[in-house]
Amino acid sequence: xxxxxxxxxxxxxxxxDSYKGLSYDDWEALxxxxxVELDEVSHVLEPYLEGQSDxxxxxxxxx
Amino acid sequence: MALDxxxxxxKEFLLAFKPETTIGTINxxxxxxxxxxxxxxPSLNLSQVLDVRNGVGRTAKVADAFTDEKGTRKxxxxxxxxxxxxxxxxxxxxxxxxxxxxxxxxxxxxxxTPPEIEIGTGSISDNVHTFTVAISHPEAGNDHSMVxxxxxxxxxxxxxxxxxxxxxxxxxxxxxxxxxxxxxxxxPTSTTAYSSTNYSLTQWTAETxxxxxxxxxxxxFALNIENPxxxxxxxxxxxxxxxxxxxxxxxxxxxxxxxxxxxxxxLHNALKAGGTSASLELTNHSTFSSxxxxxxxxxxxxxxxxxxxxxxxxxxxxxxxxxxxxxxDLIQIIA
Numbered sequence: 001x002x003x004x005x006x007x008x009x010x011x012x013x014x015x016x017d018s019y020k021g022l023s024y025d026d027w028e029a030l031x032x033x034x035x036v037e038l039d040e041v042s043h044v045l046e047p048y049l050e051g052q053s054d055x056x057x058x059x060x061x062x063x
Numbered sequence: 064m065a066l067d068x069x070x071x072x073x074k075e076f077l078l079a080f081k082p083e084t085t086i087g088t089i090n091x092x093x094x095x096x097x098x099x100x101x102x103x104x105p106s107l108n109l110s111q112v113l114d115v116r117n118g119v120g121r122t123a124k125v126a127d128a129f130t131d132e133k134g135t136r137k138x139x140x141x142x143x144x145x146x147x148x149x150x151x152x153x154x155x156x157x158x159x160x161x162x163x164x165x166x167x168x169x170x171x172x173x174x175x176t177p178p179e180i181e182i183g184t185g186s187i188s189d190n191v192h193t194f195t196v197a198i199s200h201p202e203a204g205n206d207h208s209m210v211x212x213x214x215x216x217x218x219x220x221x222x223x224x225x226x227x228x229x230x231x232x233x234x235x236x237x238x239x240x241x242x243x244x245x246x247x248x249x250x251p252t253s254t255t256a257y258s259s260t261n262y263s264l265t266q267w268t269a270e271t272x273x274x275x276x277x278x279x280x281x282x283x284f285a286l287n288i289e290n291p292x293x294x295x296x297x298x299x300x301x302x303x304x305x306x307x308x309x310x311x312x313x314x315x316x317x318x319x320x321x322x323x324x325x326x327x328x329x330l331h332n333a334l335k336a337g338g339t340s341a342s343l344e345l346t347n348h349s350t351f352s353s354x355x356x357x358x359x360x361x362x363x364x365x366x367x368x369x370x371x372x373x374x375x376x377x378x379x380x381x382x383x384x385x386x387x388x389x390x391x392d393l394i395q396i397i398a
Binding site: 015016017018019023 | 175
């Protein structure tokens with residue numbers, strides 16, 4: 001099930017760790033402040049997102 | 064000092080590595096031993112200036128000799144046998160990517176970028192940042208081992224040949240660090256042994272696709288991953304402050320020797336055409352996600368050379384550079 005996520009206001013998502021498992025387009029959209037629907041959220045992305053308790057752990061995208 | 068009758072076997076020297084929990088801080092607890100063919104001397108690349116200076120006579124003077132290791136790049140090269148304990152860690156170290164799932168493979172994403180590596184960062188619990196590498200010296204005084212902190216794996220080669228050890232997979236690579244080594248250390252204790260479970264070319268029982276050509280008859284194969292790394296800045300101890308990886312790229316290249324036959328005889332034409340579909344799929348299952356044991360999948364690549372190899376039959380030596388598409392992975396490795 002897709003999960004709608006948004007970046008925290010006080011940070012930017014670095015491009016390190018393979019764009020935190022995001023596609024380039026999703027990475028750009030999140031840093032633009034837009035909400036994005038993701039199937040999986042990598043644990044390296046979680047610290048940058050609002051509503052962490054709603055995110056699920058990703059194994060494949062763990063990069 | 065009296066003469067010492069002790070003699071040491073080259074096989075008593077050991078090479079071990081361990082992920083660091085604080086980047087750039089020695090971690091010698093339960094180090095993983097590598098199944099190496101031989102322990103070679105590390106390359107220290109010391110700054111050493113012994114030029115003659117202006118003075119009396121035409122001789123280099125004691126006072127002018129200068130040797131320092133700060134800011135120099137130390138490299139520890141190794142070659143040995145791949146095993147199921149250490150190869151997965153080495154693959155994570157060179158790809159800076161944790162294991163995936165479905166399949167459990169070590170991948171380089173199409174948009175791969177490395178993790179940030181800042182010396183002193185703590186609470187690290189993965190295999191993708193820095194490592195401590197130790198050369199364990201067997202001498203009885205137990206104070207001659209060498210330990211190198213802040214190491215990263217800059218190259219890894221996985222190779223096998225049906226003419227050597229029945230296709231058993233060998234591994235070679237290079238650790239590099241810009242931090243100062245420590246010499247005269249005690250041997251690491253409580254080391255983790257390498258596994259007796261190895262890998263082999265003969266595990267590729269379902270798919271043998273080389274350069275996009277299915278059902279190749281393979282005699283030799285090598286996969287080379289290069290992750291160039293540089294050590295930047297200096298801190299109060301004279302060690303670097305950061306490590307940059309994958310500049311300008313993390314590169315994947317493959318060399319294979321395949322039998323010349325109706326399937327493969329278009330290789331020269333394919334080289335000339337420069338197509339980017341020179342893929343690899345080498346597995347024990349026709350569906351990659353169901354493959355196990357040892358497998359490789361690279362969806363896109365370009366031939367960089369094709370040569371005849373006159374063996375007991377005509378073979379082709381082919382070289383392929385892996386390319387990333389706009390999604391997915393540059394390469395996936397099951398190990």
